[in-house]
Structure formats: C-alpha cells, structure tokens
Amino acid sequence: MNRKYTIPSDEDLTAFIDGELTPEEAARIDAIVNEDESVAERLEFLARASLPFEQAFAPLLAEAPRAKLQTMLAAIPVQQSARSDPTPTFASRRRFLGALAASLVAGIAVDRAVIAIGIRKGFSAKDENSEWRAVVADYISLYTAETLAGPVPGREDQAAQLGPLDEKLGLSLSPEAVSLPGIDFKRALLLQYDGKALAQVAYLDPETGPMALCIVRSDAGPKAPDLESRKGMNVVYWSNATHAFMLIGYAAADRMMAIAKGVREGAA
Incomplete structure (x- = not known):
C-alpha cells in the first residue's frame, strides 16, 4: 500500500x-x-x-558508559512545552529513552530492575489476562543472551530470590518447582502489574535464548493451556482458581508446550 x-x-x-x-x-x-x-x-x-522507566532502569544507567550516552543524548532534539514547567515530562522521558537505547546497544545487563507496570483503564478479567501478557512480552523482547549472562545462582540464592514472590503471590515456589530441564535459572524478580504483584522467573535457554515464567493473581478461573505468538516469541498461558501463568520464549511451539506441562506439574 x-x-x-x-x-x-x-x-x-x-x-x-x-x-x-x-x-x-x-x-x-x-x-x-x-x-x-x-x-x-x-x-x-x-x-x-x-511505565516509570527511570526508576525501573536506574541500576542499568548507573553502569552505563556515560561519555557515550552524553554524546548521544546531546543529539536528541527536545521540543519545548508551551506549559510553564521548564522541563517537560516528555522531554525528560525522551532523554532517558535515548540513554536506555544506548545502554542496550552497549550490551549492559538489566540486573534486578523492578518495573511497575500501570494501566490507566480498567479491564474485564478476559481483557486483563490478554493485556498483561502483551505488556510482559514487550518487556521480555528487550532481553538478549547478554542480558542474562553470568553464572547460574546456587540453590540457596535461588530460594532467597523466590521467597519474596511466595509472600506476595501466595505461592510456594521452590527452586525445584520452577526448574526447567536443560535451561538455566538466572534470576527471580518481583514486579508489579496494574497494582498487583507479578512474579518473573528469567531463564537462559542455550538453544534459543531468553525465556521467562510469569505469574499474577487472577480470579478469572481455571483455563487449560493455550498458545499464542507475541513479539516473535511463543507464549503458553493457563490459569488455575487463583493465579494466571505464562511461559514465554523463542523455543518452538511444541517444545514450549512440553516445558509448560512440566511447569504446571511443579509450580501450578
């Protein structure tokens, strides 16, 4: 066209x-x-x-190559607002996004970044379940193998990271429960979606790259596993009486379904 x-x-x-x-x-x-x-x-x-980008990615920016970022930021035009505020909200956001992009190009890992994901409109249970998967897919699509580089945490460290997730979501997530065969556990994060706790367990598949298991509380009721594609990744999603789950990654659909089956038996 x-x-x-x-x-x-x-x-x-x-x-x-x-x-x-x-x-x-x-x-x-x-x-x-x-x-x-x-x-x-x-x-x-x-x-x-x-999305409160600056708070979420503060650890990443603390490690960024500042001289390179300053050079790139200087080239970003900032439009002045007609309002009385001398530093428009979007101008600040534009500068930050430029820094974030430069950091990602430089291969800097996003380590322990906590993202508060807010949605301005209310949704029905059906729409909400679709919306949170879309937001998570947008975030996970930023991950690369370099993002999750580094040694695999020991069992004690894994249990320590999973502990806060248990408390906020009312689950019992042991390292064994979220272990994926042949795929490395990298970190567990407590995020927030629409005012609710969101658990994210990030993995690195040696064959296909980043993978994540995400969980939120949900009163939508039990739902059998289903498959969809988002941002070039396969997503297997399901729910029980109290929580909604999604497993997202670049592995083939049949492999993702097989991995999700093991997760359901262990974590759900």
Whole structure:
C-alpha cells in the first residue's frame, strides 16, 4: 500500500499523548490516526501504558558508559512545552529513552530492575489476562543472551530470590518447582502489574535464548493451556482458581508446550 504520509514513531505518538506537539503536528498525527488503523492501535497501546522507566532502569544507567550516552543524548532534539514547567515530562522521558537505547546497544545487563507496570483503564478479567501478557512480552523482547549472562545462582540464592514472590503471590515456589530441564535459572524478580504483584522467573535457554515464567493473581478461573505468538516469541498461558501463568520464549511451539506441562506439574 502506497502511503502519502510517514508513519509516526513511538516518540512522536508519545509526544502527541503528552501534549508536547505543536497544534500543526498534533493535527497531522490526528489525521493519520483517523486514517490508519495500525497507527490508531499503537496510539491506544501507548496511551494505556504508564511505565516509570527511570526508576525501573536506574541500576542499568548507573553502569552505563556515560561519555557515550552524553554524546548521544546531546543529539536528541527536545521540543519545548508551551506549559510553564521548564522541563517537560516528555522531554525528560525522551532523554532517558535515548540513554536506555544506548545502554542496550552497549550490551549492559538489566540486573534486578523492578518495573511497575500501570494501566490507566480498567479491564474485564478476559481483557486483563490478554493485556498483561502483551505488556510482559514487550518487556521480555528487550532481553538478549547478554542480558542474562553470568553464572547460574546456587540453590540457596535461588530460594532467597523466590521467597519474596511466595509472600506476595501466595505461592510456594521452590527452586525445584520452577526448574526447567536443560535451561538455566538466572534470576527471580518481583514486579508489579496494574497494582498487583507479578512474579518473573528469567531463564537462559542455550538453544534459543531468553525465556521467562510469569505469574499474577487472577480470579478469572481455571483455563487449560493455550498458545499464542507475541513479539516473535511463543507464549503458553493457563490459569488455575487463583493465579494466571505464562511461559514465554523463542523455543518452538511444541517444545514450549512440553516445558509448560512440566511447569504446571511443579509450580501450578
């Protein structure tokens, strides 16, 4: 399809959402949104998500190559807001995202980053179960093998990382319960989604790369395992009476289903 316009970047769409564009630029993007369904869907997704990026990735930025980042940030144009605030919220966010991108290119691991994932709108149980998987997939897609590099924690360290997850989610996750055959346990994180605790156990599959098991409380009721594709990864998801689970990774669908079967017997 030949378009007579340039698709807006996520940066442009976020500036549109935050009211940081000139009236002419805002009108241009509004016209594109009305004409292009894919742009409208992306705008809706960005409008729903409110991610405190700077707090979440503070450990990563602390280790970043500052001289290189400063050079890259200096090249990022910052549009002044018409509001009285001398440092617009989006300007700060734009500078931070530039630093984050540079850090990821440099291969710096995101270690023990705690991300609070907030959604501005309420959802029914069905929509919520789909939405949290979409948000998690966006986050996991940032992982590389280098992100999860390093030695495999010993059993005691694994148990110590899993402990806070047990307390917040009302589960009993032993290292044995979340062990995946032939796949290395790397770390367990306690995140937050829509005001609820979200457990993430990250793994590194020597064959296909990053993999993660994520769990949230859910009152949607039991659901048999199902399969979907998100961000180039396969997702197996299911739920019991109290929790929703998802296993996400780059392994083939049949292998993911087989791995998830073992997880269900151990952790669910």
